[in-house]
Amino acid sequence: MTTTLETQFETLIDGMLANSYGLIDGFLTDEETAQLAQRLHTRRTAGQFREAGIGNGQAVVAKAIRGDEILWLDADNATPEETSFLGRVEQLIDYLNRTCYLGLRDYELHYALYPAGAFYKRHLDRFRADSKRKLSLICYLNRHWQPTDGGQLALYLPQPNGTEQTLTIEPLGGRLVCFDSGLLEHEVLPAIRDRLSLTGWLRTG
Numbered sequence: 001m002t003t004t005l006e007t008q009f010e011t012l013i014d015g016m017l018a019n020s021y022g023l024i025d026g027f028l029t030d031e032e033t034a035q036l037a038q039r040l041h042t043r044r045t046a047g048q049f050r051e052a053g054i055g056n057g058q059a060v061v062a063k064a065i066r067g068d069e070i071l072w073l074d075a076d077n078a079t080p081e082e083t084s085f086l087g088r089v090e091q092l093i094d095y096l097n098r099t100c101y102l103g104l105r106d107y108e109l110h111y112a113l114y115p116a117g118a119f120y121k122r123h124l125d126r127f128r129a130d131s132k133r134k135l136s137l138i139c140y141l142n143r144h145w146q147p148t149d150g151g152q153l154a155l156y157l158p159q160p161n162g163t164e165q166t167l168t169i170e171p172l173g174g175r176l177v178c179f180d181s182g183l184l185e186h187e188v189l190p191a192i193r194d195r196l197s198l199t200g201w202l203r204t205g
């Protein structure tokens with residue numbers, strides 16, 4: 001039997017095969033989006049977030065490159081809505097391994113909050129010292145986001161004729177975006193309000 005979730009996973013895979021990126025709207029319901037956004041705020045108010053860094057281990061904070069604050073998710077300390085989200089990511093991993101033989105073995109996920117004005121300059125998610133990141137996943141937690149709020153994800157898609165196409169994606173609540181961590185350069189454009197997400201990597205080890 002094909003479930004709604006499997007239909008969503010198929011949409012994601014079809015997108016990645018056809019366009020180098022996959023997108024699902026409604027990966028999270030409005031209620032799930034609101035609960036996770038609320039949890040993000042609670043944890044941030046509790047002082048659990050840190051300014052994100054760059055490079056393997058993220059040791060260096062570099063505001064001219066990225067200005068988000070992050071908190072890594074820990075399955076052992078997860079709240080019910082976080083456990084439910086992690087479970088769905090695990091189902092995606094199982095599905096990708098069964099249907100695409102990707103050999104995914106592990107994952108890592110963090111909350112991200114880009115304060116108004118923050119950005120993440122064009123980059124690739126796979127570090128030279130860490131080639132185990134296979135797929136990048138981003139799930140947005142922004143309700144009532146407007147195009148005028150900014151904060152788009154820009155994808156730089158190489159074209160067969162050697163040129164490049166830039167595509168921008170709105171960070172709409174409940175939306176999931178997925179692409180190959182080693183291939184697709186991308187950028188987070190500044191927003192005029194706080195921009196919330198869960199970002200992660202599906203890994204081969």
Ligand SMILES: O=C(O)CCC(=O)C(=O)O
Nearest residue numbers: 120125138153188197199
């Ligand atoms: O939030 C996004 O749209 C992308 C985030 C990103 O590129 C990253 O964390 O590496």
Ligand SMILES: [Fe+2]
Nearest residue numbers: 123124125186
């Ligand atoms: Fe990235």
